[in-house]
Amino acid sequence: MSPDTEKACSVVLEDVSVSFSGNPGTKVLDNISLQIREGEFVALVGKSGCGKTTILNLLAGLIEPKQGNIRIHGKEAAEGREHIGYMFARDCLFPWRRAQKNVEMPLEAKGVPAEERRARARRELKRVGLGNFADYYPKSLSHGMRQRVAIARTWVLDPDILLMDEPFAALDAQTRLTLERDFLKQWAERASTVIFVTHDLPEAIALADRVIVLGKGKIIYDDKMPFGWPRDPETVLADPRFGKVFAEIRDLLG
Numbered sequence: 697m698s699p700d701t702e703k704a705c706s707v708v709l710e711d712v713s714v715s716f717s718g719n720p721g722t723k724v725l726d727n728i729s730l731q732i733r734e735g736e737f738v739a740l741v742g743k744s745g746c747g748k749t750t751i752l753n754l755l756a757g758l759i760e761p762k763q764g765n766i767r768i769h770g771k772e773a774a775e776g777r778e779h780i781g782y783m784f785a786r787d788c789l790f791p792w793r794r795a796q797k798n799v800e801m802p803l804e805a806k807g808v809p810a811e812e813r814r815a816r817a818r819r820e821l822k823r824v825g826l827g828n829f830a831d832y833y834p835k836s837l838s839h840g841m842r843q844r845v846a847i848a849r850t851w852v853l854d855p856d857i858l859l860m861d862e863p864f865a866a867l868d869a870q871t872r873l874t875l876e877r878d879f880l881k882q883w884a885e886r887a888s889t890v891i892f893v894t895h896d897l898p899e900a901i902a903l904a905d906r907v908i909v910l911g912k913g914k915i916i917y918d919d920k921m922p923f924g925w926p927r928d929p930e931t932v933l934a935d936p937r938f939g940k941v942f943a944e945i946r947d948l949l950g
């Protein structure tokens with residue numbers, strides 16, 4: 697790959713394999729190669745245990761590949777991953793900290809001065825529709841609101857790459873749709889690269905530019921979705937092209 701092409705990629709995985717010490721004979725990821733362009737929204741789907749979270753953990757530097765090379769923004773991963781945000785399925789808020797203080801946490805860890813921290817956290821809470829809830833403790837917020845706080849906490853560092861591990865999985869259908877819509881709006885305003893793990897195939901197809909399916913440690917499907925932007929997830933589900941893509945991937949997943 698030319699250096700210019702590589703720079704236009706947020707993430708490049710080359711022949712990456714991962715196995716874990718408890719089961720060294722089994723490759724969770726088996727010689728995977730993958731390029732993700734800057735600003736792309738990629739959904740990773742596949743059966744439970746197929747290695748989706750392992751890819752996020754590799755990119756976040758929480759685990760190292762057994763073999764292969766990872767490059768982020770054209771640099772060695774350790775250098776390139778400075779501005780990565782990682783959001784989990786559970787909101788993981790600290791119950792003893794108010795919403796505002798939860799959002800400030802990553803800024804505290806980076807040593808950002810208190811006044812700037814407060815201003816940035818307030819701005820993010822406002823953007824996720826919780827401007828009036830900054831002083832609430834997590835226990836006084838609904839599940840959807842807590843997940844919004846977690847989204848604000850992920851955005852507050854202005855990540856250029858956002859890793860999301862089933863962020864909306866535990867929400868009821870209506871709250872989920874609202875958060876998906878809001879998230880797409882935020883993403884369009886910021887143009888971060890998003891790598892989004894989900895078990896939910898319709899969600900993957902409705903939200904992402906591109907869907908990658910993992911099976912038995914390999915990539916078994918990788919294609920662009922035929923829907924343009926801006927897009928509404930609910931409208932995509934009603935699009936005749938949705939059914940075709942859904943059936944194709946569902947058949948691969950068995």
Ligand SMILES: Nc1ncnc2c1ncn2[C@@H]1O[C@H](COP(=O)(O)OP(=O)(O)OP(=O)(O)O)[C@@H](O)[C@H]1O
Nearest residue numbers: 716717718724742743744745746747748749750751
């Ligand atoms: N730190 C670890 N030590 C040992 N085995 C691990 C570790 N992390 C993951 N695994 C194993 O690697 C495999 C892939 O796990 P991973 O969490 O990436 O799957 P997943 O596709 O995200 O699954 P799910 O959809 O259920 O979250 C699983 O068999 C899991 O048990």
